[in-house]
Amino acid sequence: WLAVHVVTIVASYGAGMLAWGLADGALLCYLFGRYRTMPDGERRPPEICSTLSELLYRCMQAAVLLLVVGTILGGLWADVSWGRFWSWDRKEVWALISLFVYLLILHARYVRLLGEFTLAIGAVLGAFAIIMAWYGVNYVMGSALHGYGAGTGSLFYGGLIAGLNFVLILAAVIRCSWMTRKR
Template identity: 40%
Template sequence: MDNLVALQRTLDDVTCYVLIAATLLYWVHAVFPKPAWVAEVGTAAVAIASLTSGSLLVARWIESGHPFPVSNLYESLFFLCWCLTFAQLCAEYLSRQKVMGLFTMPFATATAAFASFYLPAQLQVSAPLVPALDSNWLMLHVSVMVFSYGFLLAAGGTSMAYLWVTRKDKQVELKGNSIGSGGMRRVEKTPVRSSFTPAEEPVAVGGPSLSSAVVLSEEIAETPSLQALTLAETLDNVSYRLVGLGFPLLTVGIIAGAVWANEAWGSYWSWDPKETWALITWLVFAAYLHARLTKGWQGKRPAWLAVLGFSAVWVTYLGVNFLAQGLHSYGFFLKQ
C-alpha cells in the first residue's frame, strides 16, 4: 500500500505540471500561431494529463477498496480533472480545432492544483466511508454527476471560445438547425478573423451552405473572413454536441441521487443547497436545448446560456461547499 500511496503522490504532481504546460502551450499558440506544432504538443500534454489523472484514480481505487474513487473531495476533484481532459480531447476530435483549450485547460489546471496544493493533507488521504456514502449508489450517482459536469464545463469553455472568436463580429448570425445540417450563414458585415489560427483549415461540422447574397464568386468564398465564420459555426456546433452528451448524464445523476436520498434519508428531495443548485443547473441547460431545438437559436444567444450553465456547474459542484451546509455537508471542508 505504501507503494500505491507514493505512486499517487507522483501522479498527482505530474498531472498538475503537465496541465500547466498544456495551458501555456495553448495560450502561446493563440498569440504566436506559428509553428503549428505548439498546439499539437498542447494536445499531447492534455492526453498525458488524462492518462496520469486516470491512473491516479485507479491507484486510489485499489488502495481504498471503495466502490468508486469519488468518496472525498480530493478524489472527486481529480475525477473532474480527468473528465475535463477527456471532454477536451473529444471536442478537439469533433472539431479539429484547438481553441477550446484556451478556456477549458485553465480550469482543469486549477482543479488539479486546488486538490493537490490547497486541500489539507488529512483530506487527501483515503479514509473509511461515512455511513451516508457507504452504498452502491455512490458509483452511479456521484460518478455520473461528475462526468456530466466535465462535458457541460467543456461545452461552456467551447462557448467561451465561440464568443472570443466572434467578439468583433457584431452582425454575424448563424441560421439553420442546431445540428448543423443545412445550416445557413448570413453576413451583413465582413467579420474579422480570430487571432487564433488553427493548425489546419477549419471544418464546419454540418458543411457550408451560403446564400447567393454572400457568395458572389469563388474568390469571396475563399476569403479568411469566411474561414473565420466556419470556425465560429464549428465551435457553436461542438458546444451543442457536448451539452447533448452532458445533459442526459446530469438528468440520470439527479434521478439516481433522489433515489439514493430516499434510501438514506427517507426523502427523495429535501431542497438541500446542492440539490437546489443541481436543479438550477439542469434548468439552465434544459433552456439551452429547448432554445436550440424548438426556437432554432444558434450563435451568441445559446453561447451565453452555456456560459451561464458553466457558472452554475461550478456553484453546484464546489461553490455550495464554501457557502452553505446541508445534507451534503460531508463535502464542506472549511467548517474546520
Template identity: 40%
Template sequence: NMYETVMFSGLGAVIIGCIISFMRKETAFIIAGLCYNVLTLMMMKFANGMLDEGISPLVPVLRDNFWLSTHVTTIILSYAALSLSWLIANGLMIRDRFFTVTSAEYRYGVDLVYSCIKFGVVLLAAGIILGGIWADYSWGRFWGWDPKETWSLIVLLVYIAILHGKSTSWIPPQRFIPLVAGAFMTVMMAWFGVNYILASGLHSYGFSEGGAIFLGSFFAVQIAVILLGTIKRKITA
C-alpha cells in the same frame, strides 16, 4: 472532496471527449478534453489554499460504495461534459473577437457545443435521479430542496432550456454561444458555490473554505468575455 472532483472531472472530460469523438468522428472533442484536463491539473497545482489534497476518513453516508460510485461519478461526468461545452464556447467567442471566423466555422463550433451539452444533460438528469434514490436511502426523503439539490436542478433546467431554444431556432447561433458560456456559471455555483459560499444543507461533507475569491474572479472574467463577444457580434452584424 473538491480536490478529487476537480481531478476526476479532468479525467472525465478526456473520456467523454474520446466517446463523443468516436461517435461523431471528430477529433475536436479529444482536443477540448485534453485542454480542459490541463486546466484542472493547473488548478490542482496552484489552488493549494482552496483544494485540499489530504485524505481523510469518509463520513458514514459516503461509505456506501455503490451509491458513491454511481451518483457522484455521474454528476461529475456531467460537469465534465458541460465543461467541454463551456471551453469550446469561450474559445469560439475569443477567436471571433480577435480573428476572423466564417459562418461555416461558427456553425461548426455551435454543433460541437450542442453535442457536449446533450451528453451533459443526460448524465446530469441521471445523476440527480440517482442522488434522489441515495437521499431516500440515507435521509428518508427523495427530494428536500437542499442547496446542492436545488442548484443541480437549476443547472439541468437552464441547459434543457438552451437545448430546447437551439432545436426550435428560438435561440439563434450568435446568441447560443454566449448563453452556453454564461450558463456554465450555474454549474460553478452548484459545484463550487454551494460548498464555498452557501455552506449549508445536508451535503456538509463537501463544504470547504477559500474558494469565494476564485469563484468571484471566475464570474467576473466570464462576464467580461461574454460582453466582449457580444459587442463584437453587434459591431459586425
C-alpha cells in the same frame, strides 16, 4: 447507488465544463477571427464558430442527460440512506437549477430562438450554474446534507472568472455586431 450517482453527476458537470470551454473558444473566434464576405456582400462569422457551436451543443445535451440520470440516482440513494427521495438541500436545488438552465438553453436552440452566437453565451451561463452547484453551495453558502468540502472558499477567483467571461462576451457581441452589420 452512491458511487454511480457521484460518477454520473461529475461526468455531467464535466460535459458542461467542456461546453463552457468550447463556448469561450467560439467567443474568441467571434472576437479575433476573420469574418467572411459572401458574394452578395453579407459578412459572416468565421466558419470555425459553426463547428464549435455544434460541438458545444452536443456537450450540453450530454450534460443534461447525465445530470438527469445522476439526479435520479442520487434520489434513489437518498431514499435508501435517509428515507426520502428529495430533501430540497442546497446541493439538490442547485443541481436542479443547473438542469433547468441547460434545458431552457437547449429548448431555445431547438426552437431556433438562439443562434450559434447566443448558444455560446448560453453555454457560459449554464457553466456558471454548474459552478454554483459544485463550488458555490459548498464554499460560499455552506450546505447541510451535502456538507462535504465545506470551508472558506474564495469569491475572488470565481468573481475574476465571471468578470473575464463577461468582458469576453461583451467584446464578442460588439465585434460580431460591428462585422455583420448591414452596409
